[in-house]
Amino acid sequence: MDLDGLPETAFVSPRGENRPAVQALLQRGLAQVVERLAGAAGRPPLPQAEASLPDLLPAEPLAEGEILARLDGLLAASMNASAPGWIGHMDPPPATASILGALAAAAVNNNLLSYEMAPALSRLEVAIMARLADLFGLPAGAGGVMASGGSLANLLALAVARNRAFPEAAESGLCGLARRPVILASAAAHTSLAKAAMVLGLGRAAVVAVPGREGRMDPPALAEAVAAARAAGQAPFAVVATAGTTVTGAIDPLAALAEVAEAEGLWLHVDAAYGGALAFSPRHRDRLAGIARADSVTFNPQKWLYVAKTCACCLFRDAALPARHFRVAAPYMAETGGLVNLGELGLQGSRPAEVLKLWLTLQHLGLSGLARLIDAGMALTAEVAAELARRPGLELAAAPDSNLLCFRPVGAGDAAVEALHRRLLDAGLFLSLPLYEGRRWLRLVLLNPHTGAGEIRKMFEVLDEALS
Ligand SMILES: Cc1ncc(COP(=O)(O)O)c(C=O)c1O
Numbered sequence: 001m002d003l004d005g006l007p008e009t010a011f012v013s014p015r016g017e018n019r020p021a022v023q024a025l026l027q028r029g030l031a032q033v034v035e036r037l038a039g040a041a042g043r044p045p046l047p048q049a050e051a052s053l054p055d056l057l058p059a060e061p062l063a064e065g066e067i068l069a070r071l072d073g074l075l076a077a078s079m080n081a082s083a084p085g086w087i088g089h090m091d092p093p094p095a096t097a098s099i100l101g102a103l104a105a106a107a108v109n110n111n112l113l114s115y116e117m118a119p120a121l122s123r124l125e126v127a128i129m130a131r132l133a134d135l136f137g138l139p140a141g142a143g144g145v146m147a148s149g150g151s152l153a154n155l156l157a158l159a160v161a162r163n164r165a166f167p168e169a170a171e172s173g174l175c176g177l178a179r180r181p182v183i184l185a186s187a188a189a190h191t192s193l194a195k196a197a198m199v200l201g202l203g204r205a206a207v208v209a210v211p212g213r214e215g216r217m218d219p220p221a222l223a224e225a226v227a228a229a230r231a232a233g234q235a236p237f238a239v240v241a242t243a244g245t246t247v248t249g250a251i252d253p254l255a256a257l258a259e260v261a262e263a264e265g266l267w268l269h270v271d272a273a274y275g276g277a278l279a280f281s282p283r284h285r286d287r288l289a290g291i292a293r294a295d296s297v298t299f300n301p302q303k304w305l306y307v308a309k310t311c312a313c314c315l316f317r318d319a320a321l322p323a324r325h326f327r328v329a330a331p332y333m334a335e336t337g338g339l340v341n342l343g344e345l346g347l348q349g350s351r352p353a354e355v356l357k358l359w360l361t362l363q364h365l366g367l368s369g370l371a372r373l374i375d376a377g378m379a380l381t382a383e384v385a386a387e388l389a390r391r392p393g394l395e396l397a398a399a400p401d402s403n404l405l406c407f408r409p410v411g412a413g414d415a416a417v418e419a420l421h422r423r424l425l426d427a428g429l430f431l432s433l434p435l436y437e438g439r440r441w442l443r444l445v446l447l448n449p450h451t452g453a454g455e456i457r458k459m460f461e462v463l464d465e466a467l468s
């Protein structure tokens with residue numbers, strides 16, 4: 001092709017002609033990115049200024065220096081997850097190896113749609129999914145497929161569960177069903193379940209909220225809710241238990257819920273998007289006791305496993321189930337020795353090799369490194385919870401099951417909680433401000449490895465001053 005007029009570095013020449021120029025560009029870009037991360041403690045968690053967005057579609061190629069300057073401007077205006085005061089969301093600073101994985105995935109640009117387009121990486125994904133399933137205690141033959149986020153993983157699990165329970169729905173939809181399929185979950189379950197119910201054609205009212213305490217589903221109440229749904233002419237088909245709710249990090253009593261699900265003949269999906277990381281800690285993994293009885297599990301390494309976004313897994317107790325109950329074959333793809341293309345099993349078609357970020361992170365940190373990170377977050381949470389309990393002027397939404405703490409001044413209105421949030425922000429500390437059970441709370445997520453005693457001390461100084 002005649003490529004005159006393109007920048008010298010437009011592509012990496014496969015014959016190596018522009019190797020020095022490409023390396024110079026990527027090294028400059030990488031140096032800039034590392035500089036942002038390495039200087040993150042000097043900037044607040046939330047940006048001070050809006051990004052300027054000039055010239056979105058320049059008529060001619062811009063000089064590399066100008067492009068890098070614009071990129072740096074955008075990075076400067078981005079949320080700063082590496083700031084030690086970033087302690088309010090389930091979004092960690094990325095593990096270094098996962099940054100390399102994102103770069104490598106973009107560079108090889110393989111497509112997880114099929115084995116033909118991602119031979120080694122499809123095999124890697126299948127193998128890692130089986131290894132993670134094993135870590136959760138699922139039996140031999142368990143495995144799964146990755147997805148770009150936990151919402152998609154929850155949707156896929158529920159689609160397979162729905163199609164297994166109502167095989168005719170996969171072909172003809174829901175219109176012929178005599179009874180309305182419903183899903184049971186706690187009121188604190190993630191909003192992606194409502195989205196999944198809409199996408200599956202069930203309607204969001206098909207997610208029945210089971211009562212509980214402090215965000216945890218009550219097993220006898222689940223049995224009652226199943227009976228009530230059946231009495232009302234509905235057809236419960238799945239229970240979604242949560243291991244690490246989004247607002248308080250609560251873990252449902254998985255073993256007891258598994259008993260009920262089994263007795264009632266219901267699919268048990270465990271949304272362990274967040275709390276699944278506890279499986280990596282020998283000290284804390286018993287908090288997930290019962291997860292081994294799940295039919296499917298969502299787990300997001302992009303959260304408490306520090307893998308750069310997005311990175312999520314949908315695991316099945318029987319890895320053959322998505323092929324049986326969801327697969328749509330892609331005849332435009334070559335067959336590879338009986339292997340089923342991952343793009344035929346999952347919701348997504350074309351998909352990047354996000355598994356590279358996960359694999360490199362597992363290789364780089366190892367089980368011991370990951371356990372250390374989880375344990376450190378849990379230890380810090382216990383210390384902060386004890387400090388909070390020493391202050392009668394503060395109330396906790398729930399005793400922590402993981403590394404999340406939601407609190408607020410006793411008797412305060414939402415406006416006062418919001419004012420406290422701003423004061424903390426002025427002190428360089430970002431806590432989030434969720435609405436939970438009708439009131440605003442300050443929410444701490446203690447997963448940031450850069451958060452230390454200094455940030456916690458500062459937080460209590462601000463709180464004590466406000467409470468005095
Ligand atoms: C418990 C739980 N499940 C599912 C999700 C959805 O994950 P994602 O945002 O990756 O789609 C979240 C997100 O915070 C979550 O907390």
